[in-house]
Amino acid sequence: MSAQPVNPNLPPDHVTVFIDGVELAAPKGSMIIQVADKAGIPIPRFCYHDKLAIAANCRMCLVDTEVGGRAAPKPSPACATPVMDGMKVFTRNEKALKSQRNVLEFLLINHPLDCPVCDQGGECELQDLSLGYGRSVSRFVERKRVVPDEDIGPLVATEMTRCIQCTRCVRFTGEIAGTYELGGMYRGENLQIGTYDGKPLTTELSGNVIDVCPVGALTNKVFQFRARPWELIAKESLGYHDALGSNLFLHSRRGEVLRAVPRENELVNECWLSDRDRYSHQGLNAADRATVPLVKQGGEWKEATWAEALSAAAAILRENKGDDLGVLVHPATSNEEGGLLAALAAGLGTANIDHRIANRDFSDAAVAEPFALPVAEIEQADVVVVVGSNIRHELPLLHARLRKAQTKRGARIHVVNPVDFDFTFAAAGKHIVPPSRIAEVLGGAELRGALQGATRPVVIVGAIAENHPQAAAIRAAARDFAAATGAALCRIPQGANAVGLARAGVLPAARDVAGMFAEPRRAYVLYGIEPGLDFADTASGLKALNAAKVVAFSHFACESTRAVADVILPIGLLPEIEATLTNLNGVEQSAHAAGRLPGQAREGWRVLRALGGELGLAGFEFTDLAGARAMLEGGRQVQVRAGSAGAAGEGALELALVPAIYRTDAVVRRAAALQAHPLNVAPRIVLNPADAAGIESGAVVKVKGAHGTATLPAVVDARVAAGAAWIEGGHGATAPLGAGRVEVVKA
Known part of the structure; x- marks a missing residue:
């Protein structure tokens, strides 16, 4: 006759266990330490970690156990001993404590005690x-x-x-x-x-x-x-x-x-x-951190008081309001700052405002949107298709979840990319093609057939696709693919707060970023942008800004900002301010000020409030952040106007422009330790052997694009799709190239 359960009222997949006299219900197969942790009963440990596989090699978690009235002959490691129905566990009796003390004594034999x-x-x-x-x-x-x-x-x-x-x-x-x-x-x-x-x-x-x-x-x-x-x-x-x-x-x-x-x-x-x-x-x-207001006078930069700087900025904006003004915002800007910028633009009568500074194709009026499947649930997917993304560098922790989905749940991961990137999961299928062929692959029967029978398929579209000159076609193909296969479509927002800024109305009802550069405005507001490196089209951006009056709300008084701006207003970075950001799940999260503002720098919302007051704009009468949030309640709905399509340009090779992992924004670019990391590779162009045409690895080549020329060392690597050339963005050396077609010749 089989033994009867101690508690017959428990579900069949649970057992009853007694830890230090406390009766607990636990799932079958649970380890003692897991049950104890859930009940708040402390057991010492070193090697056990609830996110890692059990090793049971430190033995610090030894406990005394008893099953069916019979005591175990020796202590058991709580991390590697599964619970049994009716098991009694003693974590603090003499036998357990003596074992734990002996283990610790042995561990300390060789420890330096420093x-x-x-x-x-x-x-x-x-x-x-x-x-x-x-x-x-x-x-x-x-x-x-x-x-x-x-x-x-x-x-x-x-x-x-x-x-x-x-x-x-x-x-x-x-x-x-x-x-x-x-x-x-x-x-x-x-x-x-x-x-x-x-x-x-x-x-x-x-x-x-x-x-x-x-x-x-x-x-x-x-x-x-x-x-x-x-x-x-x-x-x-x-x-x-x-x-x-x-x-x-x-x-x-x-x-x-x-x-x-x-x-x-x-x-x-x-x-x-x-x-x-x-x-x-x-x-x-960083040494070039903006710490005092600066005003350009006679071509020379002069330190100014806040009153003088705000007066100078207000004068520029009064003289160039309406359609003559463009407002360009970094996509990591907080919700509060974004909402106030949208209100400032509306007060000045301009609909030329945009945060999509890395985009090249605006023809479908696409904006950032939350993932169709929350990021924590993606690891439950059975099939994942990664489209146009070096996801390991773009979203490192989402990449880790994809690895978990594969190694722990057997998910099949397919990749459509211009480069066979080094992922730590094994791809079930790889389609390595030039970026312009990504849409074709998504529309093909082969990839769609790979999702047959999938119950939780997911499509993840990344930066290579989102920022390509033919991004609209890729986005349309991804939507069609998701609709045809039942997959959840997850487009990675291009910026830490791109979803929040879209909700806050930091979007154009008139000219988008490309339009503001193609038809230069007489004046611009730059917010949190390093103009020499942050724009998709650096050459057009700098040309337009150099010919205009520019008010720069800036974290850094870098060379490119000093070159284009007329007024620099120093503002705080996220670690120095109270703010909210909206993540790719569409969830608004709060950050609290940890560091002091450098020099005379101020929170961005304070500077915007002061500037709005200087301009006499309605709605800027609040005095604190709570007042600003109340004023912005509900966001600002904008009907985004479709803009121009990206231009592919001319040249033999298609550029696969990939954001460099440690060159994504001004702060990261100034973190010395990250710049010394092996993943931070120097600027280069990587070619397929079929396209090298006598160019060897290490040779210096000239890369001619539609907007400029770059001189770069070449690397020949078969991981790059034939017909494509791989470069990383965020470098001054590659900034002139954009993302179209290029010609590569020996220097």
Whole structure:
């Protein structure tokens, strides 16, 4: 006769377990530590992490168990022992505590105990457990072992003598990042964790090994020796370098942002953070940060008071209002600032306002829209089609979810791209074609047939497609493909707050970005833009701006801004202001000021309010951010006018323009550690061998485009589609080329 369940009222897939006398219901197959965590019963651990595979190699979580009245002969690891019906678990009896204390004593045999000089001091799991389970005096007097360090790059500092071989970092790089760059070498007491080749970590998620490390073996190299945890003030903030809107904490001391750490949100970034969001705070303190209002007088820049600068800006806008004015806004601008810019434009009588500064094809009047399937649910998809995106660099944490969908749930991922990018998932199908043929592939029977029988298909359209001169045709093909296959269409918004700015009405009822450059206006407002690098068509943009009066609300007084502007009004970046952004799920999220504003810089909403007041515009009478939000309640509905189609230009090769991972915006471009990262490749052009025509890797070539010429080193690589040439954007050297067709000749 089979044993009867302890509690017959439970579902058949649940069992009853008693932990320290507390009766709990748990799903069959659950590990003791998972059940205890859910019930809030503490069990010490080092190697266990709920996002990583179970290793059971630290043994810190040993507990005493009893099943059917019979005690287990020896302690069991709570992380690797499944619960059984009627099981009794003792986490604090003499047997369990003795085992835990003995394990900790052995772990500390070789630990250097250098807490006073360790960056992990004050937030170290080993410190915490040593206090609870350790002896005050070590019984071991033998010599401690020393492990040589290796340099694993500009982001993560190593002190591997502190390592306790929990292998969390190894499992992270293998399971989550998918790069398998760390591992255990040698045996027994000589075991040490490191890279296999002695090279820097290349994963775009490398900073997460700092978070998972329970000791001070892996620490933040940028933050190294800067402060102690108890000196820091934590403020909730957001990643603002891609549309995911990763949740994070900014840690500051005396108003200086010193580091960023992930803030757990399962619906967005889980407990991870991309390196771009973790280390970009370095750019806040760049040498060319705009710190005082500047006014150009007689061709020379002069420092001015805020009253003088606002007066000069207002004079330009009064003289050039209506259709003579264009307003250009960076797509990472907050909802509040965007709404006030839309109100400012309306008050000045202009419908020439746009934030789609990376777009090239406006013929379908497309705007950013939320994903049809929330990002957390994409990992439940059974078939995913990635269209026109180096998604690993564009949205690193969405790429990690796609890897999880494949490795844990068997999802089939198909790729339609001009380059066979290095993804950490294995593609079920690859269609490597020039960008102009992407629409053709989406309309073909082969790819549509691959989705037959799919129950949760997803199509993800990225920056290469969205910013191509024939983007409208690709978007139309993606919509048709999604409709024909039942797939959820997820177009990646081109900017951290592109969805929010579209809702706030930062869109043209008259001229779009391309129209404002094709038919130059007499004056422009630039908001948060670095004009030499942020526009899709740099040459046309600079030509139009140089011939006009320009009021620049700017975070940086860079050379390109100084060259085109007449007034520079210094404003705060997201880590320095209270603001909201809307992520690719369409969810509005809040960020709180963590760093102090540099010099005389002010929050953007304050400057806009002051300028609106100077101009005497209605609606700018509010005095605080709450008043601004109340004034903007409901957003601004705009009927976007279809603009011009992108021009392909002339030339033998089609440019596949891909945003460089660490050149996406002005802040990231100024983060020194990210610029030193191996993924930050110098400007170059990559050609298919069939198109190289005698050009060898390393040769310097001239690339002639419709708007300019660039001189670049060439790389010959078969991963690029024949008929296409791959360059990365965000570099001054590649900015003149746009994204049309080019001619490549030897320099």
